[in-house]
Amino acid sequence: MLRFRFSMADLGRVVVSDAPAIEVAASLDALGDAPRSVFMERWRTHALPRIPPSARRVVSVLRALPRTPPEILTDGCALPTEGPLWTALHAYRDACLGDVWQRVQAEKTRAVATVTGALIAHGVLAALGSLGPSVRWRGDHLEADHPKDADIDLAGRGLRLVPSVFWQTPQYTEHGIDRPTLTFPVGAAPGRADTVADPLVTLLGRTRADVLRATVTGAGTGEIARRIGVSAASVSEHATALRQAGLLHTARTGREVRHSPTPLGRRLITPGSIAPVSALAEKLATEAAGTA
Incomplete structure (x- = not known):
């Protein structure tokens, strides 16, 4: 077990963010691990025979490394593109992760929104206490x-x-990066939303809920599109609807457009607001059934 000791300065420097490319590295471990869920078992059965010949050697070497390359933990939303290593990883990702990539990223976006919401609404200790059973304050x-x-x-x-979706146990590194980084598991698998109702999705629809959650710390249209795996045009369309509903604020600075939740939008994606959202979703469903 790892025990992290915080000073007051450390508590003021806790951040939560996504590193989408981390799932590529994590999935390499999942190829050889005992499946921890139905999703993992199905994914591994699907992925193993699909590893491209051009990527097999790189996959074998990377799976033998003791830790993740620091580049995977950057804030960038995509893998670097230069060099044979990254070319092979792109081929592997496209062949073995393409079918689930959008859902994996959407799951991670929801996790970032949940922890960030706890940080904003209730403080750093609440955020540290919202990371799931394998990470505890x-x-x-x-x-x-x-x-x-x-x-x-x-x-x-x-x-x-x-x-991380594919790393189902916490991982820690402080080598080659600016800030010590702890990955925390997100649910059992991205398919858990198929069996456990997400009230915000019930209320807004999956993509619109993902767009709203992706703006929790402020984000541009292209950044949101990369995070949740949809087109920029789709993000713009959903952002317009969210803005008209009073859930999203959009500001333009020069050529850049950035979106952030309004106070009402933030309430919907903040822990503690799930019960009201669920009740509202249930009320809307009841009204819809009554008019059908």
Whole structure:
């Protein structure tokens, strides 16, 4: 188990963000791990025979590495494109992850919105306590399930939190990156929304809910499109509808357009607002059934 020790400076430097390319590295581990869910089992059965010949050697080498390349943990929304390593990883991702990529990214977007909402509405300790059963706040420190047993003094460096679907156990690294980074598991699989109702999706529809959640820290149209795996035109269309409903604010600075939730929109994507959203979704469904 890892135990993270925070100073006051560290608590002020806790951030949550996505690193979409991390799922490529995480999925390489999932190829050899015992399936932890129906989704993982089905995905591995689907992916193993589809690894392109041009990527097999790189996949084997990367799976043997003790940690993730630091480039995977950058804030960029795509893999780097230069060099044979990245060419092979692109081929692997397209062949083995293409069918699930959009849903994986949407799941991670929801996780970022949930933790960021807790941070904004209730503070850093609430955010640290919202990371799931494998990462827990224990009075004066954060502990994460991990094969190693260690105390980690963050020493003013802060901590970056990154959600992962394919890594179903916490992962930690501080090598080659600016801020120590802890990945935390997101649900059992992106397909969990098929069996567990998401009230915001019931209310707004999946893509529109994902667009709203992706704006929780402010984001441009293209950035949102890359995060959730849809076109920029689709994001613009949904952003217009959300703006007309009073859930989204759009500001233009020069050629850049950035979207952020209004106070009402933030309430819908903040932990603690799920019950009201669920009740509203149920009310709308009842009214719709009554008029059918």
